[in-house]
Amino acid sequence: GxxxxxxxxxxxxxxGDSAVIKCxxxxxxxxxxxxxxxxxxxxxxxxxxxxxNVGEKKDQRIAVTLNKTAKHFSLHITETQPEDxxxxxxxxxxxxxxxxxxxxxxxTRLKVLA
Amino acid sequence: DAGVTQSPTHLIKTRGQQVTLRCSPxxxxxxxxxxxxxxGQGPQxxxxxxxxxxxxxxNFPDRFSGHQFPNYSSELNVNALLLGDSALYLCAxxxxxxxxxxxxxxxxxxxxxx
Numbered sequence: 001g002x003x004x005x006x007x008x009x010x011x012x013x014x015x016g017d018s019a020v021i022k023c024x025x026x027x028x029x030x031x032x033x034x035x036x037x038x039x040x041x042x043x044x045x046x047x048x049x050x051x052x053n054v055g056e057k058k059d060q061r062i063a064v065t066l067n068k069t070a071k072h073f074s075l076h077i078t079e080t081q082p083e084d085x086x087x088x089x090x091x092x093x094x095x096x097x098x099x100x101x102x103x104x105x106x107x108t109r110l111k112v113l114a
Numbered sequence: 115d116a117g118v119t120q121s122p123t124h125l126i127k128t129r130g131q132q133v134t135l136r137c138s139p140x141x142x143x144x145x146x147x148x149x150x151x152x153x154g155q156g157p158q159x160x161x162x163x164x165x166x167x168x169x170x171x172x173n174f175p176d177r178f179s180g181h182q183f184p185n186y187s188s189e190l191n192v193n194a195l196l197l198g199d200s201a202l203y204l205c206a207x208x209x210x211x212x213x214x215x216x217x218x219x220x221x222x223x224x225x226x227x228x
Binding site for chain 1: 145147149154155156157158159162164169170172204206208210215216217219220221222224
């Protein structure tokens with residue numbers, strides 16, 4: 001079935017350290033993988049995404065890697081700051097009926113300790 | 115250019131009642147998806163509309179229904195509300211062509227069922 005597993009569920013790091021969140025997807029046809037940051041009571045905000053024809057993408061302190069063979073993708077945040085504290089969701093795009101939908105992971109609550 | 119908008123922001127209902135949530139997609143978008151996000155969970159896909167028809171559906175009962183209007187706006191209806199329907203309901207829009215994979219989320223409607 002359609003499934004995205006996300007680990008860990010909570011992650012605490014010291015300010016300035018790196019944080020890594022990992023996801024595994026089930027549908028081998030998925031070809032687009034966005035990452036969202038969600039602050040309490042707000043909508044998910046896209047922070048970075050990657051397509052299946054790319055193995056890695058970086059945007060300042062944030063990077064995402066994709067291993068299509070293993071169906072794994074990961075979010076890497078370097079030099080973490082207190083404002084990075086939020087819940088992060090990975091997602092995989094599922095194509096069907098001429099369009100697509102997202103299957104989301106269960107989320108990772110990141111706490112950056114000052 | 116307005117992004118995705120949703121109304122109302124918050125809603126309180128009692129068990130057994132019916133509710134209608136509304137979504138206006140981002141300008142230029144013709145496809146609307148609805149997601150349910152329970153507290154502490156990732157968004158779950160409910161259904162998707164384009165060309166005024168339901169095109170994909172997630173694992174939700176028939177109590178959840180929807181509609182899309184000629185101007186691409188959409189409604190989500192939930193009948194016979196249960197306590198478990200309490201959640202943040204997110205609307206997301208995208209354009210089917212060109213096929214870009216990105217969805218844009220609205221701010222959500224927080225539904226509380228008492």
